[in-house]
Amino acid sequence: MTDALVLDHLDVAYHARGRDRAVLRDVSFRIGEGEAYGLVGESGCGKSTAALAAVRYLPRNGSVTGGRIAIAGEDVTTLGRDALRRLRARTVSMVYQDPGKALNPTLRVGRQIAEIFELAGASAGDARARASGMLKRVRISDPARVMQRYAHELSGGMQQRVAIAMALAKDPALLILDEPTTGLDATVEAEVLDLIAELRREFRTSILFISHNLAVVAKMCDRVGVLYAGMLVEEGPTQALFRDPRHPYTVALLRCLPRAGEHKGQNRLDTIPGSLPLPGAIITGCPFAERCALADDCCRRELPALIDLAGRFSRCHYHTRAGELPRQTPAEVRSLAHRTAPEPVLRIDNLNKTFRSRDHNLRAVADLSLTIEVGETLGLVGESGSGKTTFAKLLLGLLPPDAGGSISFDARTLPPLLDERTDEEVKAMQIVFQNPDSALNRAHSIRHVIGRALKQLAGLSGEALKARLRDLIRSVKLSERHLSAKPRQLSGGLKQRVAIARAFAGEPRLVVCDEPTSALDVSVQAAILNLLADLQAEKQVSYVFISHDLGVVRYLADKIAVLYLGRIMELGSSGRVFSGPHHPYTEALLSAVPKLDGASRARIKLEGEIPSASNPPSGCVFHTRCPRKLGPICETQEPPLAEAEPGHALRCHIPLANLAKLQGISMHQHSETVVLPTRHGRP
Amino acid sequence: MSAADITPGRERGRLAELLAALGRSRTFLAGAVILLFWIFCALFGEFFTPYDPLADDIINSLMPPSAEHWFGTDQLGRDVFSRVIVGARDILTVAPLATLIATIFGTALGLVTGYFRGIVDDVVSRVLEAFMAMPVVIIALLAIVALGTSTFTVVSVIGLSFSPIIARTVRSAVLSERELDYVAAARLRRENALHIMFVEILPNVLPPILVEATVRLGYAIFAVATLSFMGFGIQPPSPDWGLSVSANYGMIGGGFWWTVLFDALAIASLVIGVNLVADGVQGALDD
Numbered sequence: 001m002t003d004a005l006v007l008d009h010l011d012v013a014y015h016a017r018g019r020d021r022a023v024l025r026d027v028s029f030r031i032g033e034g035e036a037y038g039l040v041g042e043s044g045c046g047k048s049t050a051a052l053a054a055v056r057y058l059p060r061n062g063s064v065t066g067g068r069i070a071i072a073g074e075d076v077t078t079l080g081r082d083a084l085r086r087l088r089a090r091t092v093s094m095v096y097q098d099p100g101k102a103l104n105p106t107l108r109v110g111r112q113i114a115e116i117f118e119l120a121g122a123s124a125g126d127a128r129a130r131a132s133g134m135l136k137r138v139r140i141s142d143p144a145r146v147m148q149r150y151a152h153e154l155s156g157g158m159q160q161r162v163a164i165a166m167a168l169a170k171d172p173a174l175l176i177l178d179e180p181t182t183g184l185d186a187t188v189e190a191e192v193l194d195l196i197a198e199l200r201r202e203f204r205t206s207i208l209f210i211s212h213n214l215a216v217v218a219k220m221c222d223r224v225g226v227l228y229a230g231m232l233v234e235e236g237p238t239q240a241l242f243r244d245p246r247h248p249y250t251v252a253l254l255r256c257l258p259r260a261g262e263h264k265g266q267n268r269l270d271t272i273p274g275s276l277p278l279p280g281a282i283i284t285g286c287p288f289a290e291r292c293a294l295a296d297d298c299c300r301r302e303l304p305a306l307i308d309l310a311g312r313f314s315r316c317h318y319h320t321r322a323g324e325l326p327r328q329t330p331a332e333v334r335s336l337a338h339r340t341a342p343e344p345v346l347r348i349d350n351l352n353k354t355f356r357s358r359d360h361n362l363r364a365v366a367d368l369s370l371t372i373e374v375g376e377t378l379g380l381v382g383e384s385g386s387g388k389t390t391f392a393k394l395l396l397g398l399l400p401p402d403a404g405g406s407i408s409f410d411a412r413t414l415p416p417l418l419d420e421r422t423d424e425e426v427k428a429m430q431i432v433f434q435n436p437d438s439a440l441n442r443a444h445s446i447r448h449v450i451g452r453a454l455k456q457l458a459g460l461s462g463e464a465l466k467a468r469l470r471d472l473i474r475s476v477k478l479s480e481r482h483l484s485a486k487p488r489q490l491s492g493g494l495k496q497r498v499a500i501a502r503a504f505a506g507e508p509r510l511v512v513c514d515e516p517t518s519a520l521d522v523s524v525q526a527a528i529l530n531l532l533a534d535l536q537a538e539k540q541v542s543y544v545f546i547s548h549d550l551g552v553v554r555y556l557a558d559k560i561a562v563l564y565l566g567r568i569m570e571l572g573s574s575g576r577v578f579s580g581p582h583h584p585y586t587e588a589l590l591s592a593v594p595k596l597d598g599a600s601r602a603r604i605k606l607e608g609e610i611p612s613a614s615n616p617p618s619g620c621v622f623h624t625r626c627p628r629k630l631g632p633i634c635e636t637q638e639p640p641l642a643e644a645e646p647g648h649a650l651r652c653h654i655p656l657a658n659l660a661k662l663q664g665i666s667m668h669q670h671s672e673t674v675v676l677p678t679r680h681g682r683p
Numbered sequence: 684m685s686a687a688d689i690t691p692g693r694e695r696g697r698l699a700e701l702l703a704a705l706g707r708s709r710t711f712l713a714g715a716v717i718l719l720f721w722i723f724c725a726l727f728g729e730f731f732t733p734y735d736p737l738a739d740d741i742i743n744s745l746m747p748p749s750a751e752h753w754f755g756t757d758q759l760g761r762d763v764f765s766r767v768i769v770g771a772r773d774i775l776t777v778a779p780l781a782t783l784i785a786t787i788f789g790t791a792l793g794l795v796t797g798y799f800r801g802i803v804d805d806v807v808s809r810v811l812e813a814f815m816a817m818p819v820v821i822i823a824l825l826a827i828v829a830l831g832t833s834t835f836t837v838v839s840v841i842g843l844s845f846s847p848i849i850a851r852t853v854r855s856a857v858l859s860e861r862e863l864d865y866v867a868a869a870r871l872r873r874e875n876a877l878h879i880m881f882v883e884i885l886p887n888v889l890p891p892i893l894v895e896a897t898v899r900l901g902y903a904i905f906a907v908a909t910l911s912f913m914g915f916g917i918q919p920p921s922p923d924w925g926l927s928v929s930a931n932y933g934m935i936g937g938g939f940w941w942t943v944l945f946d947a948l949a950i951a952s953l954v955i956g957v958n959l960v961a962d963g964v965q966g967a968l969d970d
Binding site: 426430435452505 | 873
């Protein structure tokens with residue numbers, strides 16, 4: 001039996017600015033037949049480089065500077081051009097993050113898949129038949145229809161299925177998946193992961209699975225390797241590695257993730273200080289030493305070997321003590337007296353937004369009403385197209401809402417458009433955008449970006465501005481040497497801190513955070529979440545926190561609104577929404593989240609695709625995908641968003657008690673229930 | 684301090700990086716050598732020409748190239764070599780000035796139409812398109828006939844008729860730029876439209892403006908030479924290349940090719956030089 005992939009002391013370097021910069025150092029691992037191997041690590045650690053090197057797809061300035069790669073027993077490093085092409089055509093397949101870019105936009109899907117069979121020598125008719133069969137195997141129910149489509153006519157999940165079908169068409173010995181579900185919505189991601197898991201059993205393909213998402217890797221892989229600064233620092237069976245990590249870096253990474261039930265009110269997240277060494281940095285000693293609280297002189301002097309620990313490996317001098325790694329950020333929460341205000345800071349009544357075009361109207365936000373208290377965080381959850389970002393833009397006055405609804409701030413009605421609002425009203429509500437590269441002007445220095453906000457929003461100038469600028473950057477934990485930098489000279493986490501500083505320049509009462517950590521690595525995400533929680537405790541600011549990551553929302557939010565096709569499906573305190581009984585849609589979202597323990601639970605699968613908001617289903621908009629659909633009533637009558645228990649409203653025809661029964665939830669288990677209405681009883 | 688106490692990457696500034704990329708571009712270097720040669724001639728040519736480019740010498744008229752007169756002499760006996768060297772001066776004043784005017788007007792128009800869109804954009808863009816549909820030389824002729832021949836007219840007419848093309852380039856860059864979140868952020872701190880256009884957006888659309896301006900410079904040189912050839916551009920007694928070609932082209936039939944060839948080659952080399960520079964700048968910015 002040959003291994004599907006063997007990397008043997010592999011070194012890879014990129015030639016940049018006049019010299020070779022090492023990006024992979026002495027990486028060795030093997031993937032056995034039928035095995036799924038996960039490669040995890042933060043951005044810049046060399047995950048994708050390893051995948052590219054394996055099939056010799058390195059960019060022109062990249063080269064293998066040492067070691068050996070073998071795929072299915074064949075030494076890839078010495079292959080000639082023709083042999084390499086044969087290998088790529090028959091033995092190994094890759095699936096990338098963005099299926100929209102991986103598929104040819106000018107060819108129909110059927111043609112693209114058939115091509116692979118034709119390359120292998122099948123006749124045209126035979127190739128089409130086999131392409132159709134292949135689509136069936138990736139659980140596409142109507143292959144004939146999909147084969148007639150172009151890639152852009154399919155949803156992201158469908159595109160990725162087609163890409164997987166193409167990858168598996170040649171029955172490869174090795175399948176490389178590079179962040180295959182990163183751009184997809186949670187429910188679609190769960191479907192694609194399920195599909196990959198099933199196909200793996202069916203095809204017995206070996207898999208190299210690359211992801212920054214530890215939980216996804218935990219769900220999918222038999223063994224996991226952790227990369228840091230181009231070095232494999234730990235490797236072992238998935239369960240053992242995540243339950244009992246033996247390298248401080250793995251320990252630290254796991255601690256950055258909010259655990260289930262963890263909340264900003266109880267403790268802060270741990271973080272990893274410092275940053276990854278730059279590519280090509282000269283590393284003497286352990287690459288993680290300067291960020292590791294366990295490191296001593298020995299670690300800084302001497303590179304630890306990959307130590308064999310009976311079936312697993314750790315590149316740490318003190319692997320036995322890795323679990324004792326001290327916290328880098330104290331867990332205690334600074335608790336400041338919560339001032340209670342009689343009035344909510346924000347009250348939204350019956351907000352609607354319809355995008356009109358010639359042939360159809362798209363109702364992006366429908367009948368949205370909610371309140372946000374002073375110092376409270378509203379978590380806004382929903383898949384793409386659910387209206388989260390449109391809602392944020394309506395709040396800020398960047399888009400005009402439909403007539404009829406109202407937004408009141410501090411009990412005063414706000415004019416709908418930004419230009420009609422007073423200076424006070426504008427500076428009271430600010431935003432931290434999702435993508436700092438877009439949100440910060442790349443032509444301006446950090447000093448200019450924050451200084452201008454202080455001048456415009458706080459009305460400061462001269463010495464007062466300088467003093468306030470220093471305070472502000474200190475409060476977001478930037479230092480003065482960052483001030484003269486341009487955004488592109490800063491890492492993603494630092495840029496997001498600048499964006500936060502800018503939002504806080506005018507002492508806002510409410511800050512909209514639109515997926516502020518989705519572009520960041522987990523260690524940086526933890527630091528940003530801590531910062532947001534600290535600023536809130538200190539300044540009693542309210543947040544609208546938009547995120548698709550339920551773990552993050554659960555940690556930060558006090559109140560949750562679940563959106564689907566522009567409608568609130570469930571609204572309630574964070575505790576109640578997460579502990580249930582849930583709206584069937586929330587239930588499906590929650591069950592789609594992969595958990596670190598890798599345990600497979602019964603998943604609530606959603607049928608079909610998210611309907612288009614321009615043509616929403618009749619009755620309850622969720623009925624087309626609802627696993628708990630009652631019957632005709634769901635198709636004809638839209639349920640109201642009704643309070644099912646104090647502080648918890650659902651838009652569902654099923655009574656709460658029945659939902660609790662269906663979901664196997666005991667109604668008495670609410671962690672923070674004060675008084676439970678007796679009518680529900682124990683199911 | 685927590686996880687984000689990160690040293691900023693030691694990166695060079697954008698300008699330094701661009702210059703380094705230009706230094707590596709052979710296209711750019713080749714173009715720059717040609718362009719610098721002509722700029723040098725324009726500035727200091729008069730100090731090293733073997734003869735006075737304007738001095739007649741009827742006895743030696745229409746001499747073929749020789750050791751004394753490398754490029755021969757024209758019908759008035761003037762030294763062609765000296766005239767070609769000094770002939771760079773006027774065109775290298777008029778064409779860059781015209782380009783500068785085109786760039787300033789075009790950038791302002793492009794920023795306004797791209798940022799405001801809507802009715803402003805519709806009206807202005809249609810007018811500009813109508814303008815672009817007419818050949819530059821025709822517009823220039825009409826203007827010169829109406830306003831009289833002067834360097835000022837030539838500069839402003841070429842400048843104005845090139846500005847729609849620059850405006851179009853700037854507009855399309857602004858259209859994608861205005862959708863970025865930093866523009867929304869600026870609106871959320873109550874910046875006015877002028878600030879957003881000129882302080883926020885303009886610095887980010889400079890690269891395409893730079894490329895377009897360089898390309899336009901090549902066309903401006905060509906347009907000035909054409910107008911001079913037709914007698915509406917640079918006026919005698921300047922040793923301008925277009926003018927010289929115009930004065931002497933009737934003599935090619937008589938075999939006096941040297942009176943035209945070297946001036947024509949000079950125009951061609953200057954245009955090629957500018958285009959090479961434009962290609963190089965484009966390439967360096969795309970890296």
